[in-house]
Amino acid sequence: MVPISADRIEDLPALRGLFDFPVAACGCAIPLTGARHHPAEAVLVAGAAERRRDEFLAGRACARSCLDALGYGDAPVLRGERGMPIWPQGAIGSISHSGTIAMAVVAANVTARSIGIDVEQRRAVTDELQDLLFRTEERERLALLPQDERRAAATLMFSAKEAFYKAQFPIGRAFVDYREVAVETSESGFAVTTCIDIEGLGRSGTRFDGRWFAADGHVVTAIAL
Template structure:
């Protein structure tokens, strides 16, 4: 395990692909061996997070769109790169929504700039940071709204380390998304971004950032 953090609001795990043993046997993983390893490592970390949060059921099903289906009363998110996997989960009554994404530094090619970037995106964020943070936001957004977004449907701005997301596409507002905020950090050659919603969102992300700094000796 590379990183483990348990708080009253959420639990987070980060590990190398295949770095969790034993891998859960109750899931049906498909695809090439590497794809199976990504899927099973993510589920193993997600189950650890749910257990730490007191869930009696830790099975994370897979929806028709391949997105995780979390046990009743809980929300969470899973992400992986070619090297690492991350999972985060919490009780929905404390954190009504949360999304996480990992991206290797400078892994997004400049040719994708027109796909990822909106003209009003904050220039303080690099292309890969924008990609990573928008992915994290979408993982928070979609389970709540069931509304599909393109990268350019979201404008990101950063102030004092906190990222705000403005959705440019017409949508029906949701109280569950009130207080949405995001952060982004560097972890082992990667960008790690997380978005959370609700009255405890800032506290949750500040705590995660603090624990990451401690883990990395910063």
């Protein structure tokens, strides 16, 4: 299930189950009213709109809860290049939020080079967005589906690309357009194939596998590199 509580941070076994190695996974509803926000994180969004501030702080609170579970204490998760989280030495992680929920996952960097997660409302991607997000062959596959199934499938594919982007950026520092990777999905997994060379990840045509689940009107994707 996905997090529903606004007054506490919850453990997320389903998210942990998307990885083959030990991770801490936490989530909460937005806004999170029952947690103390770290001053070093709060200052980063002091001038932001209320919704953006609530999303950012809820995600960071989940991340710090994960870090604490792994023995890192109450370390702040600051903001680096292109907004990517800066993790304490020895840790890797990822944060995501989607309107009303936030979640984070953290692991030791001996288990993988990087990890990425994403959460989206189940049918968030409309037909009008497909040209911006998908390659021709992906759009052709989606066109074969009934509209309701098409939106769910498109959202899953988009979420997989988002999770991959979050995981690849700390490695290659590359801006990868949505149409520069191709995604194929299965019942509980997905494959991302690069369509360009990415430093640190190999030549065009390299494949990376991830997993996903859907619950409570949301889809959650995860990948480790």
